[in-house]
Amino acid sequence: MKKIVMAALMASTLGVTAASAEMRVGLGYSIQQSSNPLADDFSLIRVPIDLVGIGLRIEPEIGLMSAEYAGMDVSGQSLGVGGYYTLFNFEKVNMYAGGKLGYGRVKTTTILGSNTDTFTNVQGLFGADYFFVDQMSLGAEVGLQATFGDADSFSTTSNLIIRYYFLTK
Numbered sequence: 001m002k003k004i005v006m007a008a009l010m011a012s013t014l015g016v017t018a019a020s021a022e023m024r025v026g027l028g029y030s031i032q033q034s035s036n037p038l039a040d041d042f043s044l045i046r047v048p049i050d051l052v053g054i055g056l057r058i059e060p061e062i063g064l065m066s067a068e069y070a071g072m073d074v075s076g077q078s079l080g081v082g083g084y085y086t087l088f089n090f091e092k093v094n095m096y097a098g099g100k101l102g103y104g105r106v107k108t109t110t111i112l113g114s115n116t117d118t119f120t121n122v123q124g125l126f127g128a129d130y131f132f133v134d135q136m137s138l139g140a141e142v143g144l145q146a147t148f149g150d151a152d153s154f155s156t157t158s159n160l161i162i163r164y165y166f167l168t169k
Helices: 002-020
Strands: 023-034 042-046 049-051 056-069 072-089 093-110 113-133 136-149 153-168
Touching: 042 072, 042 153, 056 093, 072 113, 113 153
Parallel strands: none
Antiparallel strands: 023 042, 023 049, 023 153, 042 056, 049 056, 056 072, 072 093, 093 113, 113 136, 136 153
16 A cells, blocks of 8 residues: 555656646657667657656657568567656757667568567667757667567667657647
8 A cells, every 4th residue: 555655646746747847749750770680770750758847758659660681571560668868958959868668560571471570679778869949859869779579689779860849838
């Protein structure tokens, strides 16, 4: 019972803090490169929700990929959510660190047949945004990713991201 009361107290405190903080909501697009060939070339649609006053960003995303490798057709879909905390905020530059949890599947088709791999991944990320106008940023992220599922692996990732904030409260 004590754990439930503490969780409710923490959630309400975070809710009150978030309600009083400056908030931005936007839409973003990124291209992910990975050292894992089956996770490479994902295009990600992101929905950044920034709580500027407390330096927190929550960012759900949907990913799609389609590629051709030496007689193999590869396609995939993913869903994920990231949580990031602002480390430094200069005039137009925002540096952050955080993590991301995702789920997806990749289908590989050859002349011999097809195979579908499902995966769950966890990423630790470090990134920076440059706001060239108040509502738009260009950013980059690098990270380490652990993938678990039909084929377990560890890899590095990099993302080039553009974000446009259409709602500021």
